[in-house]
Amino acid sequence: xxxxxxxxWKSLIANDDNAVILDVRTQDEVxxxxxxxxxxxDIFMGQGFIDEVKKLDTKKNYYIYCRSGNRSGxxxxxxxxxxxxxxxxxxxxxxxxxxx
Numbered sequence: 001x002x003x004x005x006x007x008x009w010k011s012l013i014a015n016d017d018n019a020v021i022l023d024v025r026t027q028d029e030v031x032x033x034x035x036x037x038x039x040x041x042d043i044f045m046g047q048g049f050i051d052e053v054k055k056l057d058t059k060k061n062y063y064i065y066c067r068s069g070n071r072s073g074x075x076x077x078x079x080x081x082x083x084x085x086x087x088x089x090x091x092x093x094x095x096x097x098x099x100x
Contacts, residue, residue: 001073001076001077001079001080001087001088001089002087002088002089003069003073003088003089003091004088004089004090004091005091005092006090006091006092006096006097006100009063009088009090012063012088013063016061018059018060018061019060019061019062019063020039020056020057020060020061020062020063021035021037021038021039021063021064021065022038022039022041022062022063022064022065022075023035023038023039023040023041023064023065023066023094024041024042024043024049024064024065024066024071024072024075025040025042025065025066025067025071025094026042026044027040027042029066029067029094033094033098034094035065035094035097038065041053043066043071043074043075043078044071049075049078050078050082053075053078053079053082053084054082056084058082058083058084058085060086061086061087061088062076062079062084062086062087062088063088063090064076064079064087064088064089064090065089065090065093065094065097066093066094067093067094067095068092068093068095068096069089069090069091069092069093069096070093072089072090072093073089075087075089076088076089
């Protein structure tokens with residue numbers, strides 16, 4: 001897991017053909033706005049979140065965000081335990097993205 005700034009996120013993702021953007025917020029939060037082409041898996045689904053994550057390709061690079069960066073950090077940790085090697089946590093989350 002690596003914590004990255006909004007600027008690092010934009011730079012890395014622009015050149016990453018193996019990238020998956022993962023939104024771990026609630027559906028209500030997603031309804032208020034989300035990053036284009038993001039996959040939504042609500043971390044608050046608990047075991048359901050883990051079950052869905054296990055279906056993902058561990059060889060992809062996952063750029064993960066939530067509202068502020070806390071839940072996405074937790075998602076990165078969970079995914080690391082499940083064998084995902086490349087997870088990136090957006091510092092400041094969607095709130096920082098909108099303000100950028």
